[in-house]
Amino acid sequence: MTSALPTDTPLVTVSDLRVHYPIGQRLFxxxxxxxxxxxxxxxxxxxxxxxxxxxxxxxGKSTTGRAILQLERPTAGSVVFDGTExxxxxxxxxxxMRRRMQMIFQDPYASLDPRMTVGxxxxxxxxxxxxxxxxxxxxxxxxxxxxxxxxPRWAGRYPGEFSGGQRQRIGIARALAAxxxxxxxxxxxSALDVSIQAQIVNLxxxxxxxxxxTFLFIAHDLAVVSHVSDRVAVMYLGxxxxxxxxxxxxxxxxxxxxxxxxxxxxxxxxxxxARRQRIILTGDLPSPLAPPSGCRFRTRCWLRARLGNPENCxxxxxxxxxxxxxxxxxxxxxxxxxxHVGTPTTSGGTT
Amino acid sequence: METGSSTASVRxxxxxxxxxxxxxxKALIGAIMLLVIVLAAILAPWIVPHDPxxxxxxxxxxxxxxxxxxxxxxxxxxxxxxxxxxSRTIYGARASLLIGAVSVLIASVIGVTIGVIGGFFGGxxxxxxxxxxxxxxxxxxILLAILLSAVIGPSVLTxxxxxxxxxxxxxxxxxRGEVLSLKERDFVRAAVGLGARRSRIILRHLLPxxxxxxxxxATIEVSLVILAEASLSFLGLGxxxxxxxxxxxxxxxxxxxxxxWWLSVFPGVALMLAILSLNxxxxxxxxxxxxxxxVDG
Amino acid sequence: MTTFLIRRLxxxxxxxxxxSVIVFLALFATGNPARLMLPPEATQxxxxxxTHQLGFDRPxxxxxxxxxxxxxxxxxxxxxxxxxxxxxxxxxRLPATVELAFSxxxxxxxxxxxxxxxxxxxxxxxxDTVTQFLVTIGQSVPIFWLGLVxxxxxxxxLHLLPTSGRGTWQQLVLPAVTLAAYSIARLxxxxxxxxxxxxxQDYIRTARAKGLPERAVIYRHGLRNALxxxxxxxxxxxxxxxxxxVVTEVIFSWPGVGRLAVDAIFNRxxxxxxxxxxxxxxxxxxxxxxxDLLYPIIDPRIRFGVIKS
Numbered sequence: 001m002t003s004a005l006p007t008d009t010p011l012v013t014v015s016d017l018r019v020h021y022p023i024g025q026r027l028f029x030x031x032x033x034x035x036x037x038x039x040x041x042x043x044x045x046x047x048x049x050x051x052x053x054x055x056x057x058x059x060g061k062s063t064t065g066r067a068i069l070q071l072e073r074p075t076a077g078s079v080v081f082d083g084t085e086x087x088x089x090x091x092x093x094x095x096x097m098r099r100r101m102q103m104i105f106q107d108p109y110a111s112l113d114p115r116m117t118v119g120x121x122x123x124x125x126x127x128x129x130x131x132x133x134x135x136x137x138x139x140x141x142x143x144x145x146x147x148x149x150x151x152p153r154w155a156g157r158y159p160g161e162f163s164g165g166q167r168q169r170i171g172i173a174r175a176l177a178a179x180x181x182x183x184x185x186x187x188x189x190s191a192l193d194v195s196i197q198a199q200i201v202n203l204x205x206x207x208x209x210x211x212x213x214t215f216l217f218i219a220h221d222l223a224v225v226s227h228v229s230d231r232v233a234v235m236y237l238g239x240x241x242x243x244x245x246x247x248x249x250x251x252x253x254x255x256x257x258x259x260x261x262x263x264x265x266x267x268x269x270x271x272x273x274a275r276r277q278r279i280i281l282t283g284d285l286p287s288p289l290a291p292p293s294g295c296r297f298r299t300r301c302w303l304r305a306r307l308g309n310p311e312n313c314x315x316x317x318x319x320x321x322x323x324x325x326x327x328x329x330x331x332x333x334x335x336x337x338x339x340h341v342g343t344p345t346t347s348g349g350t351t
Numbered sequence: 352m353e354t355g356s357s358t359a360s361v362r363x364x365x366x367x368x369x370x371x372x373x374x375x376x377k378a379l380i381g382a383i384m385l386l387v388i389v390l391a392a393i394l395a396p397w398i399v400p401h402d403p404x405x406x407x408x409x410x411x412x413x414x415x416x417x418x419x420x421x422x423x424x425x426x427x428x429x430x431x432x433x434x435x436x437x438s439r440t441i442y443g444a445r446a447s448l449l450i451g452a453v454s455v456l457i458a459s460v461i462g463v464t465i466g467v468i469g470g471f472f473g474g475x476x477x478x479x480x481x482x483x484x485x486x487x488x489x490x491x492x493i494l495l496a497i498l499l500s501a502v503i504g505p506s507v508l509t510x511x512x513x514x515x516x517x518x519x520x521x522x523x524x525x526x527r528g529e530v531l532s533l534k535e536r537d538f539v540r541a542a543v544g545l546g547a548r549r550s551r552i553i554l555r556h557l558l559p560x561x562x563x564x565x566x567x568x569a570t571i572e573v574s575l576v577i578l579a580e581a582s583l584s585f586l587g588l589g590x591x592x593x594x595x596x597x598x599x600x601x602x603x604x605x606x607x608x609x610x611x612w613w614l615s616v617f618p619g620v621a622l623m624l625a626i627l628s629l630n631x632x633x634x635x636x637x638x639x640x641x642x643x644x645x646v647d648g
Numbered sequence: 649m650t651t652f653l654i655r656r657l658x659x660x661x662x663x664x665x666x667x668s669v670i671v672f673l674a675l676f677a678t679g680n681p682a683r684l685m686l687p688p689e690a691t692q693x694x695x696x697x698x699t700h701q702l703g704f705d706r707p708x709x710x711x712x713x714x715x716x717x718x719x720x721x722x723x724x725x726x727x728x729x730x731x732x733x734x735x736x737x738x739x740x741r742l743p744a745t746v747e748l749a750f751s752x753x754x755x756x757x758x759x760x761x762x763x764x765x766x767x768x769x770x771x772x773x774x775x776d777t778v779t780q781f782l783v784t785i786g787q788s789v790p791i792f793w794l795g796l797v798x799x800x801x802x803x804x805x806l807h808l809l810p811t812s813g814r815g816t817w818q819q820l821v822l823p824a825v826t827l828a829a830y831s832i833a834r835l836x837x838x839x840x841x842x843x844x845x846x847x848x849q850d851y852i853r854t855a856r857a858k859g860l861p862e863r864a865v866i867y868r869h870g871l872r873n874a875l876x877x878x879x880x881x882x883x884x885x886x887x888x889x890x891x892x893x894v895v896t897e898v899i900f901s902w903p904g905v906g907r908l909a910v911d912a913i914f915n916r917x918x919x920x921x922x923x924x925x926x927x928x929x930x931x932x933x934x935x936x937x938x939x940d941l942l943y944p945i946i947d948p949r950i951r952f953g954v955i956k957s
Binding site: 102 | 536537538540541542543544545546547548551555556559560
Binding site for chain 2: 662664667669670675784792793887888890929933
């Protein structure tokens, strides 16, 4: 999956990141309700790797991605990018730092300015940071278009003339223009047709191999994620519940939520699929305004039910602990997991 | 390499605006009417049969040419000072259109600037802007215009200034609303993510996407400004004699309503046609460019 | 809910203060107001005397302070023309204007809502096309011209209705119709688009699928919901009518505040003008406040907090 071996110092270190939104109206200091979209996320991203962040809609993964890039200013916590603390940067230094960390957005229809030509959009980072002008700029735009598999002849066209997949390629070209170190792909393929998804994912892989990029890949579809990831972090209701190497996570999940997510991924082998024991989560996602006490997942946790509703799930919030090498889990009972899962739920890392 | 073609659905804007205008009967009629009026205004000095300010005591209050006592050289009749109604009506177009265009220009520049700043920066700036807008809107517009007109003294310039300064609110509100929704669009977030300065975002990303909304508002505003100027002049607080505007002519004609209806009817018709054509165009523009736009007033 | 009420009330108060500032400052638009009150040939000494007499030489914030403290007690000074308290003069005439504006509004609603509903329900057919045509024309007719034409037709030629004064219902007809015309066009269009939007909703389809008679569908489910945004709009429309009343009152010699204001301006009676503008603005603010406070009662969604206002 990766070509460049991750070096030792992480490119990004996120510590106890929190993003809270006050909602409702405040009258003279009366405290409004708070949505805890991201509530204490800590992770590292190593150079050259692809870290995937997965979870259901509303779990805070996109917010985390934006908070890391300071597109939303975090309420608390720290984000260190290549040695620099981002949360305390003022406007101008932050703006200059942005050159090195780019984002690819989910909606290919909305992320390009409809009134700028494709060439102008791609050239924008070059113009903003003064990286190339005139003929050099045009040449770079052509080069980037070629990199993403589009013809340089189309630089003068408007986004409306392209298909979804093509626009996403344009978005990728734009993200690459300033030669960033980190790219955050925020559900970059979720809005595309399945066949196009595969193309874009492959493109991203190739680009990473050729340019030595680091990716934070945010998605809700585990099938897509399994293909590209070095490591995977699973999020639930604003917190990370499990973090592991890609293959390991799929073969031997250690958190009940991960197990349930994986069991929902259809397998290509119909025989194995039919025999599989499916874990279905009951109930609705709790409101981020009032997350359950103790372990947030406890209201839907099948493992807890099978274990006879132990009390510590309610009273004590499980911390994200390193339980084995390269594996972190936030669950009191993950050790008991293996006993309660029936037939293996996945057939391996590659699907 | 992917094949290149416009596989995306062809958007409306691919068809040039002009062609769409020709296809819509409402817009076409409005555009033609407006064109006639604008041409009449521009060519006025050459097409009027008489000097609009020339008085002829021997031909006062003549009815239109097709009626009894009518005079062929005064097609639409004359007023109490013997001035030709047709010529004055044509010249009235000049004043109205001039005042309309300039006032709208002033008001839109002020309003859009304030709206963009308020919408973009949010916070207390936006709050202050909204409060001031509310305050100004609380005073019925005519009263404010009258008050200022009276204090500054009526004249063409006063009317332009007053109308320009008091009508910024609708532009500010609409622009602010659009900016608020544009701010949430991904391409604006993308620009921020790329590291663009705020000035660049406003000028290169926001403004071009605001133009269609501003255009819709401005078109309808021109009609409202023309109406406002006519109201002011009718009350005697706008343009002063001898400059003919439709409003002053209607004001003059009021006293002779029973005896010389043509003093009031023709300028009124002209005024109505001007406003009608602008409204029709404005409505069509809104339907084509930005159907969700809610224009106050 | 109470938070909303309090905020709205505070908002209204802030607006009223803002209005007072605007009204106060307008007088100084050309410098010394005393100069405005004197004929152009007045000597500098006369100007200085009047300036001092009326207190215009005091610092501006002091002047504003006394202006506002008097204004809240209804004291706007004496009218220079009538030599009576300006505030009282305004309050005397205010009911006439409100009567006119209210009649206009009533007439407009009574005409516009059925027309708008009809156009929406029979969308695309000739009723709709004609209505839309009339609406476009209606929004283009200048009020004062319409008034003159109506006088011409109904008073001068047909001798059916009087041209001026107040007292009998016949005298109310022409002014009210003149005033209502623009509103009818506006409200018809709003009702129509509101109804169209509502009728396109899924719950209307459900109502029909349930087998409800069409009339129940339109009125019970459609109109009631379409009226909600319309009612809030009425508050704003009333303000527009107050403005339109100015011109209408002049044309029909209706004894309201609009005509009072116009006359006062010609008489350079600035205390009276200030009084009119200020009190009319307050009326407008109060009416909008009432509409906003009634809104939760009308729209159950707000009452139950489904929509954050």
